[in-house]
Amino acid sequence: MWPPDGAGNTARIGVLTVHLDPVPESELYTMAPTGVSIHAARVPLGIVGPDGQIIPRVDPDVARAFSQPPEVDDAAALLTALKPNAIIYAFTSSSYILGSEADKQLQARLQDRTGGIPIVIQTPSMVSALRALESEHIALIHPPWFSTELDALGAEYFQKEGFDVVYHGSAQLRSDYGDIEPEQIFQWAKNEVPDNADTVVIGGGGFRAIGAIEALERSLGRPVLSANQASFWCALSIAGVNDEIVGYGQIFGIRPIPTRTVNK
Numbered sequence: 001m002w003p004p005d006g007a008g009n010t011a012r013i014g015v016l017t018v019h020l021d022p023v024p025e026s027e028l029y030t031m032a033p034t035g036v037s038i039h040a041a042r043v044p045l046g047i048v049g050p051d052g053q054i055i056p057r058v059d060p061d062v063a064r065a066f067s068q069p070p071e072v073d074d075a076a077a078l079l080t081a082l083k084p085n086a087i088i089y090a091f092t093s094s095s096y097i098l099g100s101e102a103d104k105q106l107q108a109r110l111q112d113r114t115g116g117i118p119i120v121i122q123t124p125s126m127v128s129a130l131r132a133l134e135s136e137h138i139a140l141i142h143p144p145w146f147s148t149e150l151d152a153l154g155a156e157y158f159q160k161e162g163f164d165v166v167y168h169g170s171a172q173l174r175s176d177y178g179d180i181e182p183e184q185i186f187q188w189a190k191n192e193v194p195d196n197a198d199t200v201v202i203g204g205g206g207f208r209a210i211g212a213i214e215a216l217e218r219s220l221g222r223p224v225l226s227a228n229q230a231s232f233w234c235a236l237s238i239a240g241v242n243d244e245i246v247g248y249g250q251i252f253g254i255r256p257i258p259t260r261t262v263n264k
Helices: 023-031 060-066 071-082 093-098 100-113 122-132 148-160 182-192 210-220 227-239
Strands: 011-018 036-043 086-089 119-121 137-142 164-170 199-202 224-226
Touching (some): 023 036, 023 210, 036 071, 086 100, 100 122, 119 122, 122 227, 137 148, 224 227
Parallel strands (some): 011 036, 137 164
16 A cells, blocks of 8 residues: 555645735645645735735725636636646635625636636635634634734624624734644634634634644634635535545535535
């Protein structure tokens, strides 16, 4: 028996990710069952100042620009050479700003560039996961680099999708971009999530959170979703992958997975 060698013999999943963000592809790789490979294309995000410094907040204008052509469209087209089963758009902020109808338009536009390879938009994936879990009252946690305005727009997005957002806020765990330790997000969520939230949602593709999901679900006694986890759940459904995934959330135990894609 040959050991796993990273080949995508079962499925290949592409991911469109911010150029300076190491999180989405590494979290997807970590959750992936043997035979599922992850392939990233990087898209510029305009948060680098004239002197090369990183602007410490993602504001609405920056997030909106990320979703516009040509960069993200060209990156999606490049991934088609690998013949992935699905491509994840690993960026939640533009959804918050533009809304669910714009998400559908973005999905359709990118699928036009991929020749029909399904595009999985992260925020609608979280909505699909919440509905599969029959969630009603959610606590929404965002990364430290989300502005107050962007956090509020995130809450509004989920409210418009029919969920009662009983808590929302940016986790003040650091003052710049970078990784968050599982214990940090675990303690933040334990302290901040109110008792009347039936599900915890951790938004932001760049918010490293999957390491805390299992411990949070045990401690809080309720499901926990993250942007990368929920979008991977949807992508695996599209790819027809039904392998058991343990340690990264109750959502992976739901079968069949109800995924929706836009057909041109």
